[in-house]
Amino acid sequence: MTGRNYVLITGASSGLGREFAIKCAQRGMNVLLFALPGGNTQSLAHELRLAFGVDAQAIELDMTDSAELISTVNTIAERYPIQFLINNAGVGGTSSILQTSWERIDNIIQLNVRSTTLITRILIPHLMKHAQSYIMNISSMAAFSPIAYKTVYPASKAFISSFSLSLREELAGTGVSVSVVYPGPIMTNSYTARRIIAQGLKGKMGLLPTSSIAAIALAGTLGRQPTIVPGFMNKLNHLLMALLPGTWRLKIISRAVKKEISFSVTA
Ligand SMILES: NC(=O)c1ccc[n+]([C@@H]2O[C@H](COP(=O)([O-])OP(=O)(O)OC[C@H]3O[C@@H](n4cnc5c(N)ncnc54)[C@H](OP(=O)(O)O)[C@@H]3O)[C@@H](O)[C@H]2O)c1
Numbered sequence: 001m002t003g004r005n006y007v008l009i010t011g012a013s014s015g016l017g018r019e020f021a022i023k024c025a026q027r028g029m030n031v032l033l034f035a036l037p038g039g040n041t042q043s044l045a046h047e048l049r050l051a052f053g054v055d056a057q058a059i060e061l062d063m064t065d066s067a068e069l070i071s072t073v074n075t076i077a078e079r080y081p082i083q084f085l086i087n088n089a090g091v092g093g094t095s096s097i098l099q100t101s102w103e104r105i106d107n108i109i110q111l112n113v114r115s116t117t118l119i120t121r122i123l124i125p126h127l128m129k130h131a132q133s134y135i136m137n138i139s140s141m142a143a144f145s146p147i148a149y150k151t152v153y154p155a156s157k158a159f160i161s162s163f164s165l166s167l168r169e170e171l172a173g174t175g176v177s178v179s180v181v182y183p184g185p186i187m188t189n190s191y192t193a194r195r196i197i198a199q200g201l202k203g204k205m206g207l208l209p210t211s212s213i214a215a216i217a218l219a220g221t222l223g224r225q226p227t228i229v230p231g232f233m234n235k236l237n238h239l240l241m242a243l244l245p246g247t248w249r250l251k252i253i254s255r256a257v258k259k260e261i262s263f264s265v266t267a
Contacts (some may be wrong), residue, residue, distance in 0.1 A: 001029050001222075005130070006055075006080045010034040010063065010119065011089030013041040015188030016138065019214035020086050021048060021056075027218075030055040032080060034089065036062060063089055064110035066118060073119050077126045084134045084221075085123050087116045087160075092142070092153035094260040105152050112156035117163060127176045135178045136221040137164040141206070141234060143182060144241060148254035149261060168226055179221040183213050184234040198259050206234040 001007070007024045011017035013035035024031050025048040033056065035041040041058035048056040059076065063069050076082075090112045093104065120135060127133040142150060143157035164180035171178060184206035187193040196207065208216075213230045220228035229235050241249050 005083035006030045006032050007084035008032040008082050009086040013039040017088040019210045023214050025052040025054045033058050063115040073122045082126050083130045087137045094149050108152050113159050131175050133176050134221050137180045139180050139182050141182050141184045145249045149257050177224040181217045181228045206231050
């Protein structure tokens with residue numbers, strides 16, 4: 001990545017996205033930080049400019065508003081040379097389907113699936129202007145199996161996985177490298193922390209600090225790796241789960257996930 005160019009990070013105000021923002025700025029990359037309005041994105045951008053001498057811009061919008069998203073991304077792409085796109089913003093949750101409002105389901109699909117696909121499509125011609133450029137899409141270990149009580153979330157992450165691998169193949173030879181990351185559990189906020197603790201030992205398997213996951217994902221993406229599963233335990237877990245028949249895997253994971261329901265976000 002050269003000094004003039006930018007990395008666009010979605011969901012950059014907290015959790016994994018915030019770590020990507022800090023790590024990219026540490027590497028001297030200029031950053032465009034997408035997050036909802038009213039958070040701390042402006043102050044994060046200010047801190048990054050001061051600490052690392054890079055340009056950092058906060059772009060506050062609701063990415064589930066497709067019209068606003070399309071217009072904003074088109075404008076930003078004309079103004080800033082974007083060489084690296086990190087599609088990190090995503091939401092999930094654990095609750096029975098009847099306790100999950102249709103608004104929440106729509107929000108998961110709009111953010112995880114629709115906004116990621118639209119941003120990527122709009123930015124591909126801009127990424128292609130560079131000899132080498134990168135797309136990192138954040139999926140999840142949840143993409144590897146259907147999961148009861150999560151239903152829409154693993155489906156959305158399986159979409160991200162399939163979309164990324166298809167795109168990688170299609171863009172081979174263009175200089176645009178597409179990587180997909182499958183993180184295990186991350187204690188990014190108090191809700192996910194309580195959810196992970198509720199699962200006991202199983203939930204903590206593969207648990208890595210957010211900054212380590214961000215470092216592994218960045219190194220892998222800039223190294224043009226197609227798929228990245230951060231951490232030895234997550235790799236082992238994935239391997240062992242793949243040996244089980246799909247129906248067993250679904251039952252085992254769903255039984256474990258059911259314990260999280262009391263921490264569900266259903267609104
Ligand atoms: N946490 C885990 O255990 C885990 C495990 C595997 C994969 N992942 C994936 O990793 C990614 C990051 O997860 P995380 O736990 O770090 O998330 P997080 O801490 O909840 O942060 C989510 C980010 O997305 C932004 N966001 C949410 N809705 C938005 C919207 N409508 N428009 C614009 N921005 C929006 C938030 O902005 P505000 O702060 O302004 O609300 C925030 O910056 C997600 O794709 C998630 O699915 C997470």
